[in-house]
Amino acid sequence: MNAVSPVTPFHRRANPAPLPADPMADALLGGATSAELARTALPQEYVAAHLRVEDVDMFGGTDDKDVRKSLRVGRVPMPELAPDEVLVAVMASSVNYNTVWSAIFEPLPTFSFLKRFGATGGFAARHDLPYHVLGSDGAGVIVRVGGGVRRWQVGDHVVMSPVQVDDQEPATHGDGMLGADQRVWGFETNFGGLAHYTVVRASQLVRKPAHLTWEEAASITLCAGTAYRMLVSRQGADMKQGDIVLIWGATGGLGAYAVQMVKNGGGIPVGVVGSAAKAAALERLGCDIVIDRSEIGMGGDEPPGPERTIELGRRLGKIIRERAGGDPHIVFDYIGRATFGISVFLARRGGVVVTCGSSTGYQHHYDNRYLWMNLKRIIGSHAANLQELWECLRLFELGKLMPTLSTVYSLDDVGEATRLVQTNAHLGKVGVLCMAPEPGLGVTDPGLRARIGEHRLNPLRVMPGTEAAVRPEALLAGRV
Template sequence: MAEALLGGASPDQLARTALPEEYLAAHLRVEDVDMFTDIDDKDVRKSLRVGRVAMPELAPDEVLVAVMASSINYNTVWSAIFEPVPTFSFLKRFGATGGFAARHDLPYHVLGSDAAGVIVRVGSGVRRWRVGDHVVISPVQVDDQEPGTHGDGMLGAEQRVWGFETNFGGLAHYTVARASQLVPKPAHLTWEEAASITLCAGTAYRMLVSRQGASMKQGDIVLIWGATGGLGAYAVQMVKNGGGIPVGVVGSAAKAEALERLGCDVVINRNEIGMGDDVPNTPARTIELGRRLGKIIRERAGGDPHIVFDYIGRATFGISVFVARRGGVVVTCGSSTGYDHHFDNRYLWMNLKRIIGSHAANLQELWECLRLFDLGKLMPTLSSVYPLEEVAEAARLVQTNGHLGKVGVLCMAPEPGLGVTDPVTRARIGEARLNPLREPSGTASALPFDAPLVAGRA
């Protein structure tokens, strides 16, 4: 199948090409769930395995995708350290619903919530997709027979994050997805660029642009924590595109330089406000840090933030609530530093601020977001690429915050740079604009498999 895909086989030829009984995949094993008990450094390289797993049966509403590339998200890190709960508990609950869901309850969990690839099989109930289609996959799996899904796909009780709360994820040579998860791959992007988009860009779109999120408007000052991370780097672009004023916070001079390449209006190194040490954020210290940060933002951006974009969690959330302007919004989608948030509620209720919880994106939001890539309004934030065999090293880079933007993983694609079917649009946009977080030509980013751009400087 790999030869057929890389050789440009027709859809008919792909449909006739035999599938393997097993395939290569990054996965966890249930017997390893307790391996990090009483260990401080839960190194994902100890739990993430790459090996062959059985090819699953296809349900009528599903497609089998040959994955050309994927990427690392923080949910891969959570899965690999078995926190806050082992993801095998998700698979067991899903499997208990019966039918084809029972396939997911296995002693191994194939991870990955991003993928770009080629459809090689379709279920009997699939109508809008065909073998040979180039697609990216939404990280959200929903039940389209559930009433809540039709109001907003994210509100259905059976909504799950694919590759995290389901099995057969994207860090593999093959993956299984529902037809309702598919979006056409932007034709001007490479496989690895396209695979860096769906989870983080879709999530940022819902948080900032969608009416389900902060509904950002022109002129809004938006504070973005972790502004060179996978989520933050897309948020910076969306704020700029929407006529807002992005204020990005990062943790090093190297990341500040990268943020300037993204065109962020205000760049703040968190050491400027005293967040570079390990002093606990007591209530008094949170207010002290918030006052320092607020003063810098007012001086450089001309006012307090209308919106605070926070996926960092415990380390930043109290400050986020404090610095948002009167009537402002804190929108949150995650907690990479911990889920137990503390904030002074006086600054929320007495100043009429709001907290909005946001999670991934529904399919319509993802389609609208991908349209911006097709138009050349948004750019991938890929900074480094690893082969599937080194996925544990890629995940470790994200775990230790040693990365910029997105860390890509090549699966069936043998090298970076493949998959472009619209070279005219690519040339019009230009390579430099397409890869704003790559280092300048002649540095490590020119290698076939990039060395981490900021290794040792995080």
């Protein structure tokens, strides 16, 4: 596991909790061979970020549901492995908004997901527990494989798809995301990636890009894969050259990948952000047109009323036409309630609004006349199937896409990392080191990294001497 010189700020508690004895961790960090790893004993317990069922009602009646109060880091039992699963030692993970939803127990406590999954029986029953290990991103090393696993072996370096599918369900073979038994790992399943170990199905695995560090690789799969399906896939907007694409939250985990994909595909990215600091970061990312919400007088997370929606839409549309030469062919919207009505209004005649989430609320209101009379479409998109994720990861290996990691926390400080995402005081992706002791490890192809160029990697990183430009308090001014 070669090291590179890390420039990402690393947040680690001054007096971290002592780790339990773990011969497997020692072997991995000591450079053990695959054969040695296969012979090394596993711990009976491991360290994980998790929720407890007894805390479900802890935020009742409170306005600020601070995730630092509900997220725990401690030991949990090592689960049994099913025949089609692998056990991965997680070197790094990252925070997604589903970690926030889980930790505030909204819109539903995730323990209800675990109970329904466990009720299906068999190995699924393991997931119905009084604790829930979170995390839907991860990069690490396979340390055990189930008896039914064919294409992977101990010692392989992998990243994990956030989607768990049932390969015995017919719909899965048309598109994995259409299967009724599709679940998001670490959100709708237990044993997620914010831990020293995780259990995943072999059908969730993709090889880790060899030129990336553990934390860079762990920041890719959920957000980049989701953006790929939304924009590039035939299942999404099917973007073409010359398309004008409006991207809300363009420096977020999803938005920053969307900007790169639009640029790569010959489109014109129009990024909307909520502060001057984020606008500066978006320019560094290479976005063609950068719009601060203050330019159109757009406020916080509350949805505008019908008249205000049209007023804001007209202001934003005028700016886009002046700078891009036309109305958006595609609107990329994961913000939800605060922006969706404007998105439907703004898309051009025959245009597309593609949505994958609702970080400001699920109940969307829009004027349907602007949809049906102008032949627009709304496309719902969710994560990515395995083929789409493989194609997306190939773009990283070709140097066409770059990680959008901005900062890294230790697993002990996962509460602080998740709070950063909850308050939208972050850029791009917030990484979490799990078993890796420090940033910069995991590169096994330094030649490829050098050819791509260290200076091109992680365009949203806080470089030495520039921390003040993007510190959290500067970003709190805007939430989209």
